[in-house]
Amino acid sequence: MTGTDNTGTGTGTVLVAYGTTNGSTAEIATAVADVLRTRGLTAEVLPARSVTDVARYDAVVVGGGLYAGRWHKDARRFVRRHRALLKERPVWFFDSGPLDASASERDIPPVRGVRRAMDRLGVEEHITFGGRLEDGAKGWVAGMILRSGKGGDFRDFGAVEKWAQGVADALK
Ligand SMILES: Cc1cc2nc3c(=O)[nH]c(=O)nc-3n(C[C@H](O)[C@H](O)[C@H](O)COP(=O)(O)O)c2cc1C
Structure with missing residues (x-):
């Protein structure tokens, strides 16, 4: 990868970009970046x-919360807007969604739109992490889910x- 020196210490800059409504995907993105930093990136x-500028990054991780079977709109738009530059870089995708233990128990395949974006960009790696929905979440559907007792933090x-x-x- 460009920006990697020959001492075995990566010096490349990785962008971790996220689409979130209620903040839980942002926290996952932060955790991903923390690990990358401990590994010298x-x-x-x-x-x-x-x-605004993807050109300055050597690799990109894109994460989005799942809403009604789709990636968060900010993640979708990001991928559309920066498609050309993303195609030239190693890219990883993650989702945050299921409000149960399923994501910890098995691999959850990408939703259709994410699969399509992966095919277009040549993204190999994707993972779905559990989600979080707790009091204070935006929107009446979120309120309904919470009232039905299905909230919680499954990350x-x-x-x-x-x-x-x-x-x-x-x-590396
Ligand atoms: C209106 C609504 C729709 C949702 N739809 C899905 C869904 O289709 N698939 C899924 O796995 N999780 C779904 N969830 C759970 C969210 O993906 C989960 O709460 C996620 O952690 C939200 O990310 P955020 O906090 O970054 O916005 C939904 C939650 C809400 C409130």
Whole structure:
């Protein structure tokens, strides 16, 4: 990868861009970046909608919350807007969604739109992490889900760390 010196210490800059409504995907993105940094990479975490320049990054991780079977719109727009530059870089995708233990128990395939984006960009790696929905979440549907007792925090930060280590290993 460009920006890697010959001492075995990666010096490339990785962008971790996320689309979130209620903040839980942002926290996963931060955890991913923390692991990359402990592995000697430089990582920047940014809301996907605020990224203007992808050219300055050597690799990109894109994460999005799942809403009604789709990736968060900021993640979708990010991928559309920066398609040409993303195609030229190693890219990883993650989702945060299921409000149960399923994501910790088995691999959850990407939703259709994410699969399509992966095919277009040549993205190999994708993972779905559990989600979080707790009091204070935006929107009446969120309120309904919470009232029906289906909220909670199902994010598995051990799994996030392990996945991010794989990203770091691939980049070194
Ligand atoms: C209106 C609504 C729709 C949702 N739809 C899905 C879905 O289709 N698939 C899924 O796995 N999780 C779904 N979830 C759960 C969210 O993906 C989960 O809460 C996620 O962690 C939200 O990310 P965020 O906090 O970054 O916005 C939904 C949650 C809400 C409130």
